[in-house]
Amino acid sequence: MELALDSLDTTALTKAQLADALFDQLGLNKREAKDFVDAFFEVVVAELAQGKSVKISGFGNFEVHTKTARPGRNPQTGKPVVIISWKLVTSKPMKVSLLRQPVEAFK
Numbered sequence: 001m002e003l004a005l006d007s008l009d010t011t012a013l014t015k016a017q018l019a020d021a022l023f024d025q026l027g028l029n030k031r032e033a034k035d036f037v038d039a040f041f042e043v044v045v046a047e048l049a050q051g052k053s054v055k056i057s058g059f060g061n062f063e064v065h066t067k068t069a070r071p072g073r074n075p076q077t078g079k080p081v082v083i084i085s086w087k088l089v090t091s092k093p094m095k096v097s098l099l100r101q102p103v104e105a106f107k
Contacts, residue, residue, distance in 0.1 A: 015034075015037050015038070015041070016034075018037050019033040019034045020033070044062065048062060048064055048089055059093070060091055060092055060094050061091065061094075062089060062090070063089070063090055063091075063092075064089055065087070065090055066085060066087050066088075067086050069082055069083060069084050071083070
């Protein structure tokens with residue numbers, strides 16, 4: 001099933017635009033479409049918050065990586081500081097995905 005997103009005015013797809021596409025093409029009412037999109041992202045965020053990977057077939061993978069603490073320098077004073085460790089979410093598109101189609105396919 002393909003969702004047509006012809007009404008996009010920007011290069012970024014918003015949650016509201018995704019809900020509108022579900023409304024237009026799947027026959028969900030607007031409230032159901034919004035709830036569906038919100039629930040989807042809640043599940044993805046919850047899995048990532050637990051340190052798990054999220055793999056969406058045909059789209060890509062999302063993984064949590066931990067950056068280790070490292071030495072740094074305060075640019076204003078020049079004094080050495082320790083940059084604490086933090087978690088980072090990375091994404092990697094699938095090798096065979098919609099994202100690898102020619103640009104003309106999205107017009």
